[in-house]
Amino acid sequence: MRGGGSIDSVSGTSRRTHRCGELRAQHVGQRVRLGGWVHRRRDLGGIVFIDLRDRAGIVQIAVGPGAPEEVRRVAGQVTSETVVEVEGDVTARPASMKNPDLATGDVEVQATTLTVVGPAATPAIPVARGKGEELAAEELRLKYRHLDLRRPEMQANLILRHRLAQRARRTLSDLGFLEIETPVLTKPTPEGARDYLVPSRVHPGEFYALPQSPQLYKQLLMVAGLDRYFQIARCFRDEDLRNDRQPEFTQIDLEASFVGVEDVIGYVEAVLVALWDEAGQAVARPFPRIAWRDAMERYGTDKPDLRYDFPIADWTAQVKPLGVPFFQSALGNGARVRGLAVKGGGALSRKDVDQLADAAKQLGGAGLAWVKRQGEQVSGSVAKYFTATALGALGVGDGDAGLMTVGLDRVTSPVMDRVRQEVIHRLGGAPKAAHAFCWVVDFPLFEPDPETGRPVFAHHPFTAPHPDDVARLDSDPLGCRALHYDAVYNGSELGSGSIRITDPAVQRRVFAHLGMSPAEAEARFGFLLSGLQAGAPPHGGFAIGFDRVVMALAGAESMRDVIAFPKTTAARALFEGAPAPANPADLAALHIEVKR
RNA sequence: GGGGCUGUAGCUCAGCUGGUUAGAGUGCCGGUCUGUCACACCGGAGGUCGCGGGUUCGAGCCCCGUCAGCCCCGCCA
Numbered sequence: 220m221r222g223g224g225s226i227d228s229v230s231g232t233s234r235r236t237h238r239c240g241e242l243r244a245q246h247v248g249q250r251v252r253l254g255g256w257v258h259r260r261r262d263l264g265g266i267v268f269i270d271l272r273d274r275a276g277i278v279q280i281a282v283g284p285g286a287p288e289e290v291r292r293v294a295g296q297v298t299s300e301t302v303v304e305v306e307g308d309v310t311a312r313p314a315s316m317k318n319p320d321l322a323t324g325d326v327e328v329q330a331t332t333l334t335v336v337g338p339a340a341t342p343a344i345p346v347a348r349g350k351g352e353e354l355a356a357e358e359l360r361l362k363y364r365h366l367d368l369r370r371p372e373m374q375a376n377l378i379l380r381h382r383l384a385q386r387a388r389r390t391l392s393d394l395g396f397l398e399i400e401t402p403v404l405t406k407p408t409p410e411g412a413r414d415y416l417v418p419s420r421v422h423p424g425e426f427y428a429l430p431q432s433p434q435l436y437k438q439l440l441m442v443a444g445l446d447r448y449f450q451i452a453r454c455f456r457d458e459d460l461r462n463d464r465q466p467e468f469t470q471i472d473l474e475a476s477f478v479g480v481e482d483v484i485g486y487v488e489a490v491l492v493a494l495w496d497e498a499g500q501a502v503a504r505p506f507p508r509i510a511w512r513d514a515m516e517r518y519g520t521d522k523p524d525l526r527y528d529f530p531i532a533d534w535t536a537q538v539k540p541l542g543v544p545f546f547q548s549a550l551g552n553g554a555r556v557r558g559l560a561v562k563g564g565g566a567l568s569r570k571d572v573d574q575l576a577d578a579a580k581q582l583g584g585a586g587l588a589w590v591k592r593q594g595e596q597v598s599g600s601v602a603k604y605f606t607a608t609a610l611g612a613l614g615v616g617d618g619d620a621g622l623m624t625v626g627l628d629r630v631t632s633p634v635m636d637r638v639r640q641e642v643i644h645r646l647g648g649a650p651k652a653a654h655a656f657c658w659v660v661d662f663p664l665f666e667p668d669p670e671t672g673r674p675v676f677a678h679h680p681f682t683a684p685h686p687d688d689v690a691r692l693d694s695d696p697l698g699c700r701a702l703h704y705d706a707v708y709n710g711s712e713l714g715s716g717s718i719r720i721t722d723p724a725v726q727r728r729v730f731a732h733l734g735m736s737p738a739e740a741e742a743r744f745g746f747l748l749s750g751l752q753a754g755a756p757p758h759g760g761f762a763i764g765f766d767r768v769v770m771a772l773a774g775a776e777s778m779r780d781v782i783a784f785p786k787t788t789a790a791r792a793l794f795e796g797a798p799a800p801a802n803p804a805d806l807a808a809l810h811i812e813v814k815r
Numbered sequence: 816g817g818g819g820c821u822g823u824a825g826c827u828c829a830g831c832u833g834g835u836u837a838g839a840g841u842g843c844c845g846g847u848c849u850g851u852c853a854c855a856c857c858g859g860a861g862g863u864c865g866c867g868g869g870u871u872c873g874a875g876c877c878c879c880g881u882c883a884g885c886c887c888c889g890c891c892a
Contacts, residue, residue: 265849277852284849299842318852341843345826349841349853353827358884411892431892458891459816581818581888679892733892777885788885 230275234304240276244325246309251328253278254304254336256369257297258347267294270347271305271328274374278323280305282330290333300346300369302337305330342366357779361793364784376773376781379498383769384451386497387471390490396449396473401436403429403453409743410733411679412456415466423810429455429467432762434679435747437474438719441758442750449473451765460788462777463711463767467786470714471768474760480702483716484658487706487761491713491768495654498772506656506706514659515628519557519636524710525657526650527643531635534558534613534623541604545588549625556625557635560613561642564620565591571645572599572622578641579624579634587638591620640710657707664688664701665732678703680729681747682717683759692728706763708771716761723751 230238237246239255258272269280282294297303307328318324343362344355346369354360360367367373388398407414407428414428430436432454440448452472460466473486488504495502507525514523517530535555538546546556561567567575576587590599592615595607599620615621622642624634664684665674674696676682684692685700692699702718720726726748730740741748769781779785786792806813 259852261851261854263849263851263854264847266851268851268854270852279852281850313850316850316852321852324852341825343825345842347853352841352853355826356822356884358822359826361884408892412890456891459889461891462886464891578887583888676892682892787883789883791883793884 238275239271239273239278240322242278242309242323242326242328244311247311247326249309250306251309252304252306253280253328254302256339256346257299257301257303259299260294260297262295267291268327269294269297269303269330271303272369272371274378276322276371279318279321279327280307280330280333281310281327282333286330287332290330293333293335294330297333297335298339298341300339300342300366301335302339304332304334304336306332346370358787358793361779361785361787364794368783373780376769376775377783379773380769380781382497383494383772384765386493387451387490387763387765388449390493391447391449391471391473391486394447394486394489396447396475396486397445398450399440399445399448400450401430401433401452405430405436410676412458415455415457418809418811420809431456432470433472434681435744437472437760438681438747438758439750441474441476441719442753442755444476444756446477446756447473447475448760452762457790460786460790462779463770465766465778465782465785466790468778469765471763471765472760473762474758476756476758478718478757478759480660480704480718480759483718483759483761484704487714487716487763490763491656491706491708494768495772500654500772502654502656506658508658508660510661511659511663512661515632518639519632519634520710521659521662521705522707522710522712523657523659524640524643525655525707526652526709527639527648528651529559529562529639531557531559531639532613537609537613538623541609543588543601543604545586545601546625549585552627554626555628555631556623557631558613558621558623559635559639559642560615561620561622561646562616563618563646563648564615564622564642565593565618566646567591567620567642572620575622575638575641578637582633582637583630585624585626585630587622587624587634589620589622590615592617655709659705659707660703661685661700662703662705663697664692664699664703665696667697674732676729676733677701678715678717680733681719681726683720684725689725692725692732696732702759704761706761711767711771712764713767713771714761714763716759718757718759721751721755721757723748726751 230241235254236251237253239253253271255271255273258270258277261268265284267282270277271280282290305328307330309326310329312325312327344359344366346366404417404427407416407426408431412431417427417429419425419427433450433452437448450472452470453467454470455467457466471490475482475486488506492502492504511521514521519531533555534557538556539550572589579587588601590597590602590605590610592607592610594617597605597607597610610621613621622638624631663677666677668675678701683702685702688699703715705715706713720729727740766778766781770778773781775781784792784794
């Protein structure tokens with residue numbers, strides 16, 4: 220409680236008693252002072268209504284013929300988005316004048332004073348939008364971010380984000396995790412994403428890197444015996460962007476000691492369930508699990524959308540004897556025919572199917588073959604090779620469609636993943652569940668390098684091999700599984716984690732697999748290796764992509780809508796104009812010469 | 816790095832097969848109006864058609880280049 224007078228909530232300050240959006244019937248009869256932005260003004264001549272807005276909402280200010288002359292004068296000329304302070308009496312609106320669309324719609328404030336405290340130029344983009352009116356172009360929304368962030372939708376997203384962050388903190392703190400900060404000026408890492416570099420003034424030619432994640436620090440905190448750590452950590456990766464990828468983003472990062480996979484999964488489920496609860500969504504634990512290999516086989520991706528349960532199937536055996544030319548030439552050398560039986564797929568138009576095929580082609584597939592079944596009638600690009608019976612055996616029933624492609628899994632998986640997603644999108648059927656969480660487990664430790672075919676690490680090089688596979692580390696690297704797990708929600712990867720290597724000998728072998736000499740490994744990761752030699756507890760952890768969680772719970776189409784000041788897809792900040800050329804004196808002090 | 820979409824009034828958009836003075840809604844400015852809530856009504860101002868080049872008698876429209884925003888592939892241990 221601050222200030223004096225009739226303040227009845229924490230919203231009050233020395234200049235106001237309430238926030239605009241807080242007023243309800245219970246406040247009728249009270250004298251209030253408010254501050255806010257003029258959302259809209261309706262001037263009827265003898266009476267003026269002002270919709271006054273702050274972060275809590277909108278309330279109607281009425282300035283009638285009985286109001287003081289000065290109040291009527293100001294009300295008659297205030298413009299949109301001007302900041303005003305109002306004093307007045309909260310009155311009940313007569314039944315016929317209530318506004319059921321407004322939380323404050325049962326009341327209004329009869330202004331007795333009205334003062335402009337922050338005159339506003341005509342806004343470059345509208346804040347108050349009419350029903351059905353389009354949003355301003357995203358470029359302008361980013362350029363005039365202070366205006367875009369005034370919109371109630373954006374404020375709701377940021378308020379939700381705040382509540383989720385607080386709930387994550389409380390949940391982890393209650394589980395005994397300590398919130399510990401780690402450096403933002405760190406050491407460049409040789410693998411992984413490109414680093415953002417920060418030149419050192421004191422050490423010519425040397426650079427800090429912004430962290431891609433606090434990975435090594437949190438492991439050292441475990442070595443140090445802090446036992447359970449978490450942090451809502453900013454991470455930086457200088458890679459190309461997407462609608463759900465920003466160059467700087469936020470993780471709920473955690474690590475715990477004396478744990479196995481089950482423990483970490485338990486902690487993360489506890490946090491995710493709490494976050495969904497915070498947003499009013501009930502979800503059940505435990506989340507189902509799916510082995511990476513099964514996810515790739517059934518959904519063509521390591522982040523399957525399990526809201527819909529039609530899986531990709533191997534149709535090679537059934538289709539091969541039919542002699543479809545499209546397939547005959549492509550089969551062999553490990554190629555398979557993989558298909559999707561689409562319930563109700565008869566509803567897909569010819570145009571839909573063509574667009575699916577186009578999408579498939581973009582991913583380098585051989586193309587998409589399709590059939591539709593209508594009773595005993597079979598139509599489609601490869602219809603003449605199929606009978607209704609043959610389709611029935613593949614699960615393609617009356618009114619359904621079959622979509623298929625051929626090739627190596629490396630190509631058919633992404634193609635069928637994309638086709639499956641597009642079909643879901645186009646048919647728009649009801650999902651079997653609104654919230655489909657799952658754990659993807661048993662990831663491979665290595666994957667073949669697309670260019671050389673050599674095994675390279677699928678994750679970061681601190682991920683422990685599956686204990687059953689350690690013996691094959693050198694003989695059969697591609698067959699080794701990792702103690703790595705991803706949390707997936709409705710087809711979106713929310714985060715990943717692993718049990719870490721704590722045996723320095725194993726860690727050295729893994730570095731060797733990356734092609735690092737012992738000396739190199741020492742130079743780059745010496746502090747980790749010496750940590751592991753100093754007595755390291757078994758430990759593992761996880762990082763939840765916080766921005767993606769907020770996106771999911773806010774129903775946002777883009778990560779930019781849940782970040783106050785995001786970058787464009789070209790990694791520019793349009794409001795402030797970053798990045799920008801540095802001035803020559805600064806560059807000189809940093810021992811940097813720019814080549815153009 | 817590659818592919819696609821978009822760029823016309825402050826904002827959102829239309830602009831036909833290349834043709835004469837580039838339109839609408841909204842916002843803005845002025846006016847009328849005592850119960851509106853996207854107030855209503857009357858009037859007005861407002862344009863480097865992203866930028867540069869080319870084709871053409873003539874380009875908002877066609878061609879080349881370029882910039883910006885967005886979407887996708889690559890990339891993101």
